[in-house]
Amino acid sequence: MCGIVGYFGKNKALPILLEGLERLEYRGYDSAGIVVYCGEKMKSLKSVGRVSSLKEKVIKEDLISGKVGIAHTRWATHGKPSEKNAHPHCDCKRKIWVCHNGIIENYKILKKWLIERGHKFRSETDTEVIPHLIEEYFQGNLENALVKALKKIEGTYAIVAISEKDPNKIVAAKNSSPLIIGIGDKEFIVASDASAILSYTKKVVYLNDKEVAVMNADGIKFLDLFKKSLSKKTHILNWDLSSAQKSGYPHFMLKEIFEQPESIANSLRGRLINKEGITKLGGLDNVRKKMANIKRILISSCGTAFYAGLVGEYLIEEKTGIPVEVDLASEFRYRKPIIDKHTAFLIVSQSGETADSLAALKEAKEKGALTLGIVNTVGSTISRETDAGIYNHAGPEISVASTKAFTSQLSIFILLTLFLARQRQMSLIEGKEIINSLKKIPAKVKQILKNISQIKRIAKKYKKFNNFFFMGRKYNYPVALEGALKLKEISYIHAEGYSAGEMKHGPIALIDKNFPSVFIVTENSVYEKVVSNMEEVKARGGPIIAITNIGNKKLDKIADDVIYVPKTIEILEPILNVVPLQLLAYYIGVMRGRDVDKPRNLAKSVTVE
Numbered sequence: 069m070c071g072i073v074g075y076f077g078k079n080k081a082l083p084i085l086l087e088g089l090e091r092l093e094y095r096g097y098d099s100a101g102i103v104v105y106c107g108e109k110m111k112s113l114k115s116v117g118r119v120s121s122l123k124e125k126v127i128k129e130d131l132i133s134g135k136v137g138i139a140h141t142r143w144a145t146h147g148k149p150s151e152k153n154a155h156p157h158c159d160c161k162r163k164i165w166v167c168h169n170g171i172i173e174n175y176k177i178l179k180k181w182l183i184e185r186g187h188k189f190r191s192e193t194d195t196e197v198i199p200h201l202i203e204e205y206f207q208g209n210l211e212n213a214l215v216k217a218l219k220k221i222e223g224t225y226a227i228v229a230i231s232e233k234d235p236n237k238i239v240a241a242k243n244s245s246p247l248i249i250g251i252g253d254k255e256f257i258v259a260s261d262a263s264a265i266l267s268y269t270k271k272v273v274y275l276n277d278k279e280v281a282v283m284n285a286d287g288i289k290f291l292d293l294f295k296k297s298l299s300k301k302t303h304i305l306n307w308d309l310s311s312a313q314k315s316g317y318p319h320f321m322l323k324e325i326f327e328q329p330e331s332i333a334n335s336l337r338g339r340l341i342n343k344e345g346i347t348k349l350g351g352l353d354n355v356r357k358k359m360a361n362i363k364r365i366l367i368s369s370c371g372t373a374f375y376a377g378l379v380g381e382y383l384i385e386e387k388t389g390i391p392v393e394v395d396l397a398s399e400f401r402y403r404k405p406i407i408d409k410h411t412a413f414l415i416v417s418q419s420g421e422t423a424d425s426l427a428a429l430k431e432a433k434e435k436g437a438l439t440l441g442i443v444n445t446v447g448s449t450i451s452r453e454t455d456a457g458i459y460n461h462a463g464p465e466i467s468v469a470s471t472k473a474f475t476s477q478l479s480i481f482i483l484l485t486l487f488l489a490r491q492r493q494m495s496l497i498e499g500k501e502i503i504n505s506l507k508k509i510p511a512k513v514k515q516i517l518k519n520i521s522q523i524k525r526i527a528k529k530y531k532k533f534n535n536f537f538f539m540g541r542k543y544n545y546p547v548a549l550e551g552a553l554k555l556k557e558i559s560y561i562h563a564e565g566y567s568a569g570e571m572k573h574g575p576i577a578l579i580d581k582n583f584p585s586v587f588i589v590t591e592n593s594v595y596e597k598v599v600s601n602m603e604e605v606k607a608r609g610g611p612i613i614a615i616t617n618i619g620n621k622k623l624d625k626i627a628d629d630v631i632y633v634p635k636t637i638e639i640l641e642p643i644l645n646v647v648p649l650q651l652l653a654y655y656i657g658v659m660r661g662r663d664v665d666k667p668r669n670l671a672k673s674v675t676v677e
């Protein structure tokens with residue numbers, strides 16, 4: 069997804085902007101561009117593909133001297149990936165330059181109006197209307213013209229702009245797309261993502277929707293769209309740069325898989341009160357009473373976070389008796405969701421910026437739901453827009469394919485379930501039992517991670533197959549869905565997740581010796597049923613990989629390969645059972661020569677609907 073970096077200060081802008089773009093690469097993009105104000109002139113360069121090709125071009129040019137500049141990585145939405153469509157975009161006279169994330173919904177009308185007034189457009193993008201609108205309204209002051217332009221715009225945006233006509237300043241604005249301003253010593257770095265800021269400063273200001281920031285040699289000021297000045301708080305980022313780097317692992321994905329014992333422990337840290345069998349969730353303090361009266365929960369999310377929500381549904385219904393529904397966020401707003409004041413609406417999102425999830429949140433808010441979030445990215449839009457919530461504290465997840473965020477989301481669902489259940493009928497004894505089992509989870513994940521050589525061997529054996537089923541029941545049904553998603557995302561192999569019981573209603577027609585199935589068949593309340601489904605696959609010659617518990621030797625005759633995981637209580641199984649599936653997908657992806665951290669066509673944070 070698109071990334072923005074802007075710099076104003078005492079240092080050369082170019083290396084700072086390029087480093088910022090490199091730190092944003094993980095978000096997924098298809099082209100990049102940069103513009104620097106070099107004493108009386110703007111110099112810009114763009115390139116399709118990786119930031120490294122932009123860097124090669126830049127070295128040949130003399131952009132070096134400027135101390136003000138903006139840069140962008142673009143993930144195409146309006147117009148194909150090309151130099152002409154890459155940001156920054158400019159006005160007719162190439163004096164006003166803009167980088168933009170988001171979508172200008174009324175750009176067609178604005179473009180037509182601007183063309184009628186003589187403006188010449190160079191790209192197919194929605195973004196280009198912004199510099200032309202600024203040009204239209206410019207009367208010597210960049211922020212005033214930007215404010216006027218923003219009043220014409222409908223849609224979402226994070227914008228940074230510079231102008232040769234009002235030089236030595238950078239202006240920024242936001243509406244529904246993230247934008248953070250890092251404050252250094254007489255310098256400012258504006259970015260769509262904290263990772264581009266971290267190596268310069270940890271002191272940041274979060275822009276809110278429809279706010280504008282103006283940075284120059286006198287400092288920083290904030291305005292609303294009525295030009296009223298605003299005072300804003302600074303925050304200190306608690307993520308360090310090393311956590312945003314690979315730490316010696318060949319890929320971020322593997323590093324993040326191996327971080328899970330720690331990230332799960334971080335999600336639980338300080339939140340378990342063993343002797344009372346309850347969880348302490350500071351982010352829910354202000355809604356504690358309302359939570360006790362909730363009669364229904366709607367969960368909405370996308371991708372991996374959606375599968376975490378499905379596990380949440382099983383959990384919350386079983387342990388609290390509260391009816392739960394889970395919806396894909398991209399579908400939620402198009403239904404006619406029934407919401408009243410006793411409905412809690414819960415968004416699960418690693419990034420806290422996913423456009424579909426935000427749109428669902430907005431819909432639920434308008435209908436009067438109590439809104440809650442399970443979010444990893446501190447200060448993200450979803451975390452700020454919800455009434456209350458629980459942070460994952462899983463640390464930054466860089467790899468596009470989500471791993472540690474998922475196990476952290478599952479851990480948070482357990483905490484939330486305990487919170488709700490102990491407000492209702494769950495006994496002290498059961499609360500304590502769950503807490504005890506939960507505390508052992510990080511060590512058990514570590515135990516699974518010791519088994520990589522076996523998983524590598526299995527990956528080698530199965531990497532040639534072009535189709536896979538992943539199957540499980542009950543708590544392990546969403547795990548099967550997530551296992552299939554991981555494999556297809558990073559290896560580009562066709563993989564489908566199914567409820568094992570549903571297989572006989574169609575999918576079984578596909579089974580033959582070339583169509584392996586991965587069964588999640590740990591010893592729980594549905595174990596025997598899943599074993600029967602395995603037998604059905606075996607009878608039709610389908611190869612089988614089984615995930616079961618250490619010590620269970622009964623599957624050796626049915627499955628071709630067995631991966632063993634430690635035993636835990638049924639509700640915690642998904643946290644353990646998904647780990648070998650993540651590793652299997654990772655190694656098959658690597659063995660097939662895929663770019664596992666940045667799979668084709670995918671983006672880490674999908675900020676368009």
Ligand code: G6P
Nearest residue numbers: 370371372373417418419422470
């Ligand atoms: C994208 C990512 C997925 C992620 C989904 C939801 O599709 O590639 O890994 O699960 O968005 O993202 P969120 O940040 O809302 O959890």
